[in-house]
Amino acid sequence: MTLTHNLIEYNHSPNGAGASLVGESYTIAHNTFQYNQSSTQFIAPVSGGGGLNISGGIAHIHHNQFLTNTAMSGGGGVNLYQLTSGVVSHNLFQGNQARVGGAIVEVSNENLTISHNQLWHNHAFTGTSHAGVVGGYGGGIFLSPQSDTTYLVNNVFGENTAALYGAALSLRTHQQAVSGYHNTFLDHGWAGVALDNHLNSCDSRATLALTNTLLINTGVYIKAECTAFIGEGLAWHNTPITLTVAPSVISPTLSISQIVSGPLSLAADGWHVLAGSAVIDAAVPTTFPVLDDVDGEPRPFGSAADIGADEAILLPPLPDLAIGQPHLTSDWPTEPAQPITFTFSITNIGTLSVNVPFSIHLFINPTTIYSISIPITQSQGHTAWPTLGIGASEVITITAPLGLDDPTNSQMVCGMVDTASLIEEMAEANNIACASFQSPPTPPPSHPLYLPFILIPTQN
Numbered sequence: 001m002t003l004t005h006n007l008i009e010y011n012h013s014p015n016g017a018g019a020s021l022v023g024e025s026y027t028i029a030h031n032t033f034q035y036n037q038s039s040t041q042f043i044a045p046v047s048g049g050g051g052l053n054i055s056g057g058i059a060h061i062h063h064n065q066f067l068t069n070t071a072m073s074g075g076g077g078v079n080l081y082q083l084t085s086g087v088v089s090h091n092l093f094q095g096n097q098a099r100v101g102g103a104i105v106e107v108s109n110e111n112l113t114i115s116h117n118q119l120w121h122n123h124a125f126t127g128t129s130h131a132g133v134v135g136g137y138g139g140g141i142f143l144s145p146q147s148d149t150t151y152l153v154n155n156v157f158g159e160n161t162a163a164l165y166g167a168a169l170s171l172r173t174h175q176q177a178v179s180g181y182h183n184t185f186l187d188h189g190w191a192g193v194a195l196d197n198h199l200n201s202c203d204s205r206a207t208l209a210l211t212n213t214l215l216i217n218t219g220v221y222i223k224a225e226c227t228a229f230i231g232e233g234l235a236w237h238n239t240p241i242t243l244t245v246a247p248s249v250i251s252p253t254l255s256i257s258q259i260v261s262g263p264l265s266l267a268a269d270g271w272h273v274l275a276g277s278a279v280i281d282a283a284v285p286t287t288f289p290v291l292d293d294v295d296g297e298p299r300p301f302g303s304a305a306d307i308g309a310d311e312a313i314l315l316p317p318l319p320d321l322a323i324g325q326p327h328l329t330s331d332w333p334t335e336p337a338q339p340i341t342f343t344f345s346i347t348n349i350g351t352l353s354v355n356v357p358f359s360i361h362l363f364i365n366p367t368t369i370y371s372i373s374i375p376i377t378q379s380q381g382h383t384a385w386p387t388l389g390i391g392a393s394e395v396i397t398i399t400a401p402l403g404l405d406d407p408t409n410s411q412m413v414c415g416m417v418d419t420a421s422l423i424e425e426m427a428e429a430n431n432i433a434c435a436s437f438q439s440p441p442t443p444p445p446s447h448p449l450y451l452p453f454i455l456i457p458t459q460n
Contacts, residue, residue, distance in 0.1 A: 002027045008051075009033070014040040016053025016079070018069065023056035033077070034067040048105060049079030050096060059086040066091065071098035074135075074142065075105035076122060082146070083109040090116045097123040099135025101142030101170075102160060108146040115153035116294050124162040124170075136163035137194060138170035145176045152180035154294045156271055156309045157218075159187045165221050166194035173197065177207035177228075182283070182290050182299075184271045184309040185218040190242050192218035195227040207253075210234065212283040212290075214308030216270065219244060228253035233284035235260040235307045258284055260307060272310050279307035280314070320350030320426040321358070321388070323417040325435040329397065332440055338403040340364075344415040344433070346385070347393040350426050354388045358423055362398040363414040365405075372428040374416050382419070411437045 001024055008018040008031060017036035019028075033051035040048065050069035052061070059080065066077035076096030080086060086109055093103035102122030106112055119140040126136035139160035143150060157168040167188035171178055173196075185192055192215075197206040209230040219242030220229055229243070229252070236242070236259065245252055262278030273279060283305035292299055293311035300306070301313050324345035333340055342362060348354055362381035366374050380400040388394065396415075404411060414434040418425070425431075 001025070002029070003031060004029045006031045007034075009035050011036045013038055016049040018049075018051040020049065020053045021055070021057075021059075025058040026054060026060070028052065028059065028061045028064060030063050032065045032067065033069055034065070035069065037070040038072065040073050048074035048098065048101075050076045050098065051078060053079045053081075054083065054086075055081045057083060059083055059088075061091065062087065062089045064091045066093045066096055066103065068095040070096070074098050074100040074107075075103075076101070077103045078105070080104070080106045080109055080112070082107075083112060085111040086113070088112070088114045088117065091118075093117060093119045093122055093140075095121050097125055099127060100124060101138040102140060102162070104141045105138070106142070106150070107144045109150070110145075110147045111149045112145065113151045113153065114141065114155060115151070116155065116296075118156045118158065118294070119160060119168075120156075120158040122160045124164075124166070126163040134164075137166040137172075137196075138162060139167040139188075141169050142166070143169070143171045143178055144173050145178060148177045148179075150176070150178045151288070152178065152183055153288075153290060154181075154292070154309045155183045156294055157183065157185045157188065157192075158271065161188075162191075165191040165223060168192045168218060170194045171196065171206060171208050173206045177209060179288070180208070180210045180213060181286060181288050182212050182293070182305070182307070182309055183210065184214045184216070184294075186216045186271050188218040190219040190244055191221035194221040194223050195229055197224045197226040211286055211288075212305065212307045214264075214271070214279060216264075216266075218242075222246060222249055222252045222254075225249050225252070229255070231256040231259075233258050233260070233282070233307055235264070235279045235282070237264050271308070273306055273308065273312040275312070275314050277306075277312065280312050281305070282307050315426075317351040318424060318426045319348050319352045319354045319388075319390075320430070321354065321417045321423065322347050322349050322430040323360070323415050323433045325433045326362075326413045326415050328437060330399075333403050333407045336403065336405055336407065338407075339399050339401050340403045341397060341399040342413060342415070344396045344398070344417075345393055346388065346396055346417050348388040348390055349430075351390065353390055354423060356422070357384050357386050358388075358417065359384050359419045360396050360398065360415060360417050361419045362400055363416065364400055365412050366414055369414065369432070369434070372431060373419075373421070374414060374432065376419055379419070407439050409439070413437055 076098035139162035330341035
């Protein structure tokens with residue numbers, strides 16, 4: 001079954017207010033689920049899902065928006081239970097809330113990958129349910145997997161909240177491991193990522209392994225005994241390494257290695273990486289393939305991948321010469337082969353100055369125009385310019401001494417900058433600009449106007 005390109009909003013239901021699906025193979029793509037509310041307060045794996053509830057089967061959930069949905073139990077955006085295989089990718093979860101898992105709840109699933117999602121301002125609230133469960137954990141995602149094949153890859157967790165702990169992510173299981181690669185956590189406080197074990201049996205441990213992860217104002221909270229946190233290639237930013245162990249926990253398993261320190265140089269959105277950041281090319285090698293970032297840009301771009309969900313694409317500075325459309329500055333010729341003059345504006349819109357001379361050519365009715373060039377043999381006039389700084393513009397005047405073949409017809413006039421292609425530029429397609437010119441209309445012939453002349457004599 002495929003559910004695609006729908007707006008699903010303002011629905012109320014005990015479970016899966018937007019859509020509730022059971023035991024098949026589903027593709028849920030390019031939909032918007034908003035302002036839906038599931039009302040069941042009994043927190044159980046099969047219940048919940050303010051926007052979407054899927055129980056059993058195979059699910060591929062991609063390129064959807066889950067906005068401001070509410071579940072009185074679990075999974076404000078999505079609730080997943082006992083999937084045999086699932087992919088949740090390239091979705092936006094924003095402003096959803098539930099007692100457990102403000103954006104996503106996954107319970108007893110196998111072979112689940114959650115990747116390339118953005119989760120912003122989701123919330124886990126408290127309040128006693130019919131089963132006596134208070135909730136308040138997993139503001140972004142709550143995980144309780146069935147197997148070790150649950151993966152978090154290239155997700156951005158931003159400013160999610162939880163009444164108790166796990167504002168971004170809460171793992172609560174008794175023996176399964178969850179592996180995360182290249183995720184970014186932004187502004188979740190000291191207990192932004194939380195580990196719990198609901199059996200308190202140390203024969204096996206609930207394990208969260210985060211690799212090449214960027215934690216910005218986000219700490220890790222070890223809530224229960226019999227848990228394990230493995231961190232490798234971590235960048236902790238704006239706070240010292242924040243790893244909090246609850247007083248009741250005696251023997252957690254902790255393994256943290258290759259912590260990256262130094263300036264992060266983040267963009268205004270708080271998580272995209274800029275030049276000079278310490279996380280660039282700092283990721284540790286892994287056997288898990290991560291070939292792009294959350295924006296779909298390739299990894300690695302440099303000598304190694306970057307830590308976090310964003311891969312910085314740092315292009316070398318290059319000039320970029322752009323030419324504007326021609327403007328006629330001389331009188332339109334009345335005869336063939338009379339000189340005609342045009343002006344062109346040229347601008348360097350690149351990130352590097354042009355410090356070598358370059359040519360600008362004028363073409364009139366060229367027979368061949370390629371995407372980035374015109375054969376120079378068709379040029380009818382040219383000039384050269386010595387240099388052009390970053391952001392600088394000049395107006396160039398070029399005259400075609402042989403003029404037009406037939407001034408009475410329309411003319412296609414083109415200009416091309418860097419005609420010899422001597423300068424390596426950011427783009428080449430803007431080196432050409434053309435415009436059509438039409439001869440001005442011939443004024444109608446003038447005829448003499450004869451007016452009657454009346455002489456009226458005056459009397460003295």
